[in-house]
Amino acid sequence: MARIDNTVINDIRNKADIVDIVGSYIPLTKKGQDYLAVCPFHDDHSPSMHVSPNKQIYKCFSCNAAGNVFTFVQNYEDVSFVEAVKIVADKIGYQLLGGIQNYSNNKFNKEKEIMDIACKFYQNNLDTSLGLEAKKYLVARGITEDIIKKFQIGLSLDNKDVLSKLLVKKGYDNKTLVDIGLIYNSDNKEQDFFNRRIMFPLWDKDGNVVGFSGRIYRNEDLPKYVNSKESYLYKKGQTLYNYHNAKKYVRLSDSVIVVEGFMDAIRLVCSGIENVVALQGTAMTKEQIGLIKKLRCKVLLCLDNDEAGIKATIVNGELLKQENIDVNVIKLSGAKDPDEYILKFGIEAFKNVLNNPVAFLEFKLNSIKNGKNLNNNNDLAIYINEVLEALVKENDTILIDVTLKDLANKYNVDLSILRNKLNELRGVDDVRKELFLEKKVEKGVKKTSYDIACEKIIYYMLVDPKYIKEYQKRIGYFVNNLYRNIANYIVYYNDEVGKIEIADFISFLFDKKEEYDKILEITNQFNEKISDENFINYVRIINKKMDEDEIRRLKVKLKEELDVNKKIEIAAKITEIKKRSV
Numbered sequence: 001m002a003r004i005d006n007t008v009i010n011d012i013r014n015k016a017d018i019v020d021i022v023g024s025y026i027p028l029t030k031k032g033q034d035y036l037a038v039c040p041f042h043d044d045h046s047p048s049m050h051v052s053p054n055k056q057i058y059k060c061f062s063c064n065a066a067g068n069v070f071t072f073v074q075n076y077e078d079v080s081f082v083e084a085v086k087i088v089a090d091k092i093g094y095q096l097l098g099g100i101q102n103y104s105n106n107k108f109n110k111e112k113e114i115m116d117i118a119c120k121f122y123q124n125n126l127d128t129s130l131g132l133e134a135k136k137y138l139v140a141r142g143i144t145e146d147i148i149k150k151f152q153i154g155l156s157l158d159n160k161d162v163l164s165k166l167l168v169k170k171g172y173d174n175k176t177l178v179d180i181g182l183i184y185n186s187d188n189k190e191q192d193f194f195n196r197r198i199m200f201p202l203w204d205k206d207g208n209v210v211g212f213s214g215r216i217y218r219n220e221d222l223p224k225y226v227n228s229k230e231s232y233l234y235k236k237g238q239t240l241y242n243y244h245n246a247k248k249y250v251r252l253s254d255s256v257i258v259v260e261g262f263m264d265a266i267r268l269v270c271s272g273i274e275n276v277v278a279l280q281g282t283a284m285t286k287e288q289i290g291l292i293k294k295l296r297c298k299v300l301l302c303l304d305n306d307e308a309g310i311k312a313t314i315v316n317g318e319l320l321k322q323e324n325i326d327v328n329v330i331k332l333s334g335a336k337d338p339d340e341y342i343l344k345f346g347i348e349a350f351k352n353v354l355n356n357p358v359a360f361l362e363f364k365l366n367s368i369k370n371g372k373n374l375n376n377n378n379d380l381a382i383y384i385n386e387v388l389e390a391l392v393k394e395n396d397t398i399l400i401d402v403t404l405k406d407l408a409n410k411y412n413v414d415l416s417i418l419r420n421k422l423n424e425l426r427g428v429d430d431v432r433k434e435l436f437l438e439k440k441v442e443k444g445v446k447k448t449s450y451d452i453a454c455e456k457i458i459y460y461m462l463v464d465p466k467y468i469k470e471y472q473k474r475i476g477y478f479v480n481n482l483y484r485n486i487a488n489y490i491v492y493y494n495d496e497v498g499k500i501e502i503a504d505f506i507s508f509l510f511d512k513k514e515e516y517d518k519i520l521e522i523t524n525q526f527n528e529k530i531s532d533e534n535f536i537n538y539v540r541i542i543n544k545k546m547d548e549d550e551i552r553r554l555k556v557k558l559k560e561e562l563d564v565n566k567k568i569e570i571a572a573k574i575t576e577i578k579k580r581s582v
Contacts, residue, residue, distance in 0.1 A: 056503040066524030068503040081510040115209040122154025122199040137217040156194040164190035207244035210234040237285035241278035249274035282312035298326035328357035453541040
């Protein structure tokens with residue numbers, strides 16, 4: 001990793017206008033001195049994000065997203081802070097020649113280095129005479145040389161210990177190699193986990209190789225695929241195949257195609273469709289949904305065209321809808337999956353179904369019909385009830401109304417009965433939601449007046465340096481560690497730089513996670529006009545709390561003290577503090 005010197009960060013930040021950078025990602029509308037935008041960090045339907053050219057910060061008054069130009073890029077692009085700085089520098093043509101020092105604080109650097117060596121080893125094997133048979137198989141499947149290179153496809157050899165010998169010779173320890181699933185021990189001898197297979201590397205969201213999937217290419221009675229075992233480096237449920245490549249194409253198309261297997265993803269990319277990721281399974285995890293949510297686009301589900309795939313489409317579609325993600329379904333007829341469909345019918349046929357997706361609700365309602373005889377009253381009643389249950393989860397009121405009227409007309413059911421039943425089901429669902437929300441609220445921690453006063457003081461210190469001196473004179477320190485650390489950093493930064501700007505101070509704290517998160521929260525939370533009178537009131541609240549804490553401490557000491565004279569001294573101190581507080 002690289003750490004960029006703070007003076008360089010500030011120089012880039014001062015040269016980069018937040019309006020220009022944010023405006024390159026989302027539309028901005030000028031209103032007064034600020035700019036308004038629909039917030040990209042939550043399901044926003046009316047402009048709730050304010051971008052301030054004067055302060056060079058942004059705030060969303062709905063979801064509390066806030067920060068400077070770097071934090072916007074960091075969150076929008078889903079990259080590290082340092083990467084965000086580099087992106088901004090590139091956008092304004094700033095040459096990052098100096099001010100960078102390399103350091104490593106990633107405990108998985110060694111493991112990723114090993115995986116990279118293994119990946120290159122497999123790739124090299126495919127380009128030798130030993131890889132001719134495997135390459136012939138790939139070419140027959142329509143996998144070109146360019147795609148082989150793009151997806152870093154390789155080959156594990158028939159020899160069962162060639163990779164393990166190479167890695168051990170390079171000095172990597174046996175335990176690490178076993179832990180990350182490249183080798184295993186058999187009769188006190190290292191053996192390669194993969195052999196006799198075409199190798200497909202599996203990446204994390206940032207494009208680091210974290211595992212492999214090996215496929216047979218000969219007519220052998222073996223499992224078709226063998227995947228890396230789950231480890232601290234590779235967790236199947238936390239990755240989406242091709243995610244790191246697809247991100248930029250997703251932004252261009254405003255959609256991501258989700259397929260089951262990585263061969264489906266490769267086939268689509270081969271055919272010029274790059275905005276695709278693969279689950280490598282059927283059920284989405286919350287981590288995978290989180291990755292998709294960060295893309296801030298609509299989802300086109302294109303899972304296998306079989307019973308399991310249809311069920312998975314419904315389950316995953318509902319999970320995505322719960323996160324307010326727009327979901328549509330690509331229906332394939334006459335083939336099991338996208339790979340087979342394109343090979344069978346051609347890319348133009350696939351593009352046709354891709355450009356005419358089915359709304360998720362329509363797909364779900366059609367699937368509810370499967371196995372039911374709608375001429376039978378019992379089956380019809382079951383079908384209508386299941387449709388109503390599906391509508392409970394739908395937010396589009398027009399779509400709901402159209403669906404209810406369609407049901408009433410098609411099956412000769414009174415529309416008012418359908419609406420009453422839907423409202424009844426909604427009532428049950430609302431109760432469930434309320435109970436869930438109550439449980440969440442119980443776990444929440446309410447801020448005290450002392451917490452609010454501390455945060456207000458910090459906000460004042462950021463807005464006007466004169467309040468830094470007032471803090472040092474009237475308060476000195478906060479009892480709470482987090483507030484105390486932030487205040488100390490503000491004092492230090494102001495002394496070192498000679499001034500303080502919120503946008504620069506945010507950058508200064510980027511590698512201090514707790515303080516960084518809190519300063520973003522404080523920046524977003526308050527927008528009041530500062531005044532000396534309000535500042536003094538916040539000081540009084542803080543001093544009162546400190547006095548109360550001191551009185552409690554002295555009372556404990558008074559109770560434990562045996563010496564009468566010392567008891568009198570302690571009691572006098574308590575009286576003095578009480579008078580001062582009054």
